[in-house]
Amino acid sequence: xxxxxxxxxxxxxxxxxxxxxxxxxxxxxxxxxxxxxxxxxxxxxxxxxxxxxxxxxxxxxxxxxxxxxxxxxxxxxxxxxxxxxxxxxxxxxxxxxxxxxxxxxxxxxxxxxxxxxxxxxxxxxxxxxxxxxxxxxxxxxxxxxxxxxxxxxxxxxxxxxxxxxxxxxxxx
Numbered sequence: 001x002x003x004x005x006x007x008x009x010x011x012x013x014x015x016x017x018x019x020x021x022x023x024x025x026x027x028x029x030x031x032x033x034x035x036x037x038x039x040x041x042x043x044x045x046x047x048x049x050x051x052x053x054x055x056x057x058x059x060x061x062x063x064x065x066x067x068x069x070x071x072x073x074x075x076x077x078x079x080x081x082x083x084x085x086x087x088x089x090x091x092x093x094x095x096x097x098x099x100x101x102x103x104x105x106x107x108x109x110x111x112x113x114x115x116x117x118x119x120x121x122x123x124x125x126x127x128x129x130x131x132x133x134x135x136x137x138x139x140x141x142x143x144x145x146x147x148x149x150x151x152x153x154x155x156x157x158x159x160x161x162x163x164x165x166x167x168x169x170x171x172x
Contacts (some may be wrong), residue, residue, distance in 0.1 A: 008033055008034065009032040009033050009034040009139060010034070013032055013034050013137075013139050014032045018032075018108070018125050018127050018139065018141050019102050019104070019107075019108040019110050019125055019127060020101060020102055020108075020110030020112070020123045020125040020141070020143070021123075021125075021141070021143065023101060023102075023110070023112060023120050023123050023143075024120055024122070024123055024143045024144070024145040026145065026146070027143040027144060027145055028144060028145065028146055029142075029143065029144040030141065030142070030143045030144075031141065031142045031143075032139065032140070032141045033139075033140050033141075034137055034138060034139040034140065035137075035138050036131065036135055036136070036137050036138075037135065037136050037137075037138055038134060038135060039134060039135075039136060040130070040133075040134055040136060041106050041107070041128035041129075041130050041136040042106050044128055044136050044138065045105060045106045045128065046075040046080055047059070047075065048109050048126050048128075049079065049080050049081075049082050049105075049109070050072065050075065050076050050079035050080060051088055052079075052087075052088030052089050052097075052098070053067065053088075053089040053090060053091050053092045053094065054089050054092050054093075055076070055079045055088065055089070056071060056072035056076050056079055057069065057070065057071030057072060058071065059071045067091065067092035067093070069092065082100055082103065082109075083100060083103065084100050084101065084102065084103060085099060085100060086099070086100040087099060088100065088111060096113075098111035098112065098113060098124065099111065099112050099113075099114055100112075101120065101123060106128060107127070107128055108125060108126060108127045108128065109125070109126045110123055110124070110125045110126075111123065111124040111125075111126075112124075115147055119145070120145065121144065121145055121147050122142065122143060122144040122145065123141075123142070123143045124140070124141075124142050125139075125140065125141045125142075125143075126138065126139075126140055127139040127140075127141075
């Protein structure tokens with residue numbers, strides 16, 4: 001699978017409603033990013049379906065996000081069946097986890113971080129939009145509600161950091 005970045009989400013992508021947005025209607029932080037991939041969404045979907053620590057990993061910083069285990073470099077059949085309620089561990093051997101909140105295979109996957117009252121403190125949505133034959137736009141949005149404290153940081157610090165992260169990258 002090859003990827004080609006279009007330098008973050010477009011203003012239209014940041015403004016559009018995505019699956020899972022309604023789960024945190026009054027989000028205090030919403031971050032949207034996107035990338036165009038050189039594959040069909042049917043070929044990208046299995047990589048999303050297998051995410052999670054102790055599964056295929058998070059395709060991120062494996063030392064931090066996956067207990068030092070490398071993320072999978074192939075589709076793993078044993079992790080292809082997911083549904084609403086499926087638990088995707090945040091870290092290896094951790095009891096905290098993302099829960100599949102909404103799913104439409106080959107279209108979107110919404111993960112939620114539940115609170116004790118059953119609402120979601122944060123959501124992480126992955127939307128696949130076919131933009132041309134063999135090209136898919138992966139739009140990723142993270143949203144956080146008032147009770148969410150990323151690594152214990154105060155809200156006054158999170159809001160400016162989120163706005164900064166949404167700004168287009170300037171090339172010199």
